[in-house]
Amino acid sequence: MTAADNPFLPTFGTSPPMLAGRDDVVARFEHAFARGPQHPDYTMLITGVRGSGKTVLLNEAEDAALRLGWRVISMSASVRDLCRLVTNAALQHLREADNGEPSRRVSSVSVMGVGVEWNERPATQIAEVDLRSALTALAANVAADSTGLLLTVDELQAVSQSEATELAVTVQHITRRELLPVAFVGAALPEIDETLLVDRGMTFFQRCARARLTPLLPDDTAAALRQPIQQAGGRIDDVALGHLVGASGGHPFTIQLLGYHTWEMATPGARIIATHAAAGAMEADHVLLEQIVKPIWSGLSDMDRSFLWAMSLDEADSEMSLIAERIERSPNYAQTYRRRLIDVGAIEPAGRGKVRFGYPQMRSWLRSQR
Numbered sequence: 001m002t003a004a005d006n007p008f009l010p011t012f013g014t015s016p017p018m019l020a021g022r023d024d025v026v027a028r029f030e031h032a033f034a035r036g037p038q039h040p041d042y043t044m045l046i047t048g049v050r051g052s053g054k055t056v057l058l059n060e061a062e063d064a065a066l067r068l069g070w071r072v073i074s075m076s077a078s079v080r081d082l083c084r085l086v087t088n089a090a091l092q093h094l095r096e097a098d099n100g101e102p103s104r105r106v107s108s109v110s111v112m113g114v115g116v117e118w119n120e121r122p123a124t125q126i127a128e129v130d131l132r133s134a135l136t137a138l139a140a141n142v143a144a145d146s147t148g149l150l151l152t153v154d155e156l157q158a159v160s161q162s163e164a165t166e167l168a169v170t171v172q173h174i175t176r177r178e179l180l181p182v183a184f185v186g187a188a189l190p191e192i193d194e195t196l197l198v199d200r201g202m203t204f205f206q207r208c209a210r211a212r213l214t215p216l217l218p219d220d221t222a223a224a225l226r227q228p229i230q231q232a233g234g235r236i237d238d239v240a241l242g243h244l245v246g247a248s249g250g251h252p253f254t255i256q257l258l259g260y261h262t263w264e265m266a267t268p269g270a271r272i273i274a275t276h277a278a279a280g281a282m283e284a285d286h287v288l289l290e291q292i293v294k295p296i297w298s299g300l301s302d303m304d305r306s307f308l309w310a311m312s313l314d315e316a317d318s319e320m321s322l323i324a325e326r327i328e329r330s331p332n333y334a335q336t337y338r339r340r341l342i343d344v345g346a347i348e349p350a351g352r353g354k355v356r357f358g359y360p361q362m363r364s365w366l367r368s369q370r
């Protein structure tokens, strides 16, 4: 039997061939949608590092809502005018509901640059169409149909303070105070805990139930690799699989990258053994280095780079106090650079007073440059 096409898809935002290790998160929002606004998971915030599978989970939530016949508004906060776009999307849904059209997903892309007006229905006419009135009208509409509305916002860490406040106040009012069926799932990088969420005006987001995406467990990682390989008519031996599981560190994007390149090494036939896995892992490392690590590096200042050089001396997570010493600057000064480096994805917080590389490839690459 010849193997089919490569089943792995190392691209951001696309659903994997097998969604491994996230059943608990999926079950949480499915239960919440079924139970209604009083369920604690009805408003949820998913956080995780780049490539941990946040966008994919938002897509899962949207699919679950659509299966229930709900309306869906799917936004990415990296667009400007988030609240305006949510308003437009709500108006779009209202118009479709008026026309008896079936529920669907309206995304930021589909309403971008489209000025939607809603004035056909005098009975329900709204004097000034702001976010609150549009969403409230839509919430009442879906409630009357005994369905619901799901609002998802991706890249929430990129939203401006003022837009976040407006959104929070509105959804808080509709879902928590009026108990109307508007569910919310947001996704953000973990840094949101230190940026948007520290603000006092952000009670709504602070009170959202949390799903923190940690690396996949080894068994789930193995399943995420083995199952797509087998389904595509290939095979992988235990040694090769063990190698890939270890090399991935349970990071979902890296899993797809490793799966993809290892499969390529073993074509045609896709009988994957250790040599394919080793070659695939080298290729995946190379891709991570060229497509992610080096582009991050090239955008950094000399001081940012000194910070990372200082980190590369450590075998594991780095102590901020030690980095400050190594770069011969005050702890406060080092904090400023820490923040900037987190923002560009070069490093991640690693618990109290510690940081780690966003991509371990950066450490080995820096060391090879010395």
Ligand SMILES: Nc1ncnc2c1ncn2[C@@H]1O[C@H](COP(=O)(O)OP(=O)(O)OP(=O)(O)O)[C@@H](O)[C@H]1O
Pocket (backbone or CB within 6 Å): 009, 010, 011, 012, 013, 014, 015, 016, 017, 018, 019, 020, 021, 022, 048, 049, 050, 051, 052, 053, 054, 055, 056, 057, 224, 252, 253, 254, 255, 256
């Ligand atoms: N549970 C999973 N099992 C296997 N692969 C996964 C899983 N979750 C995500 N992936 C894969 O990982 C890659 C990254 O997923 P996704 O784009 O959702 O990450 P993200 O957290 O949104 O990243 P970013 O912060 O950069 O937007 C995709 O190729 C996706 O198919």
Ligand SMILES: [Mg+2]
Pocket (backbone or CB within 6 Å): 012, 013, 054, 055, 056, 154
């Ligand atoms: Mg994403």
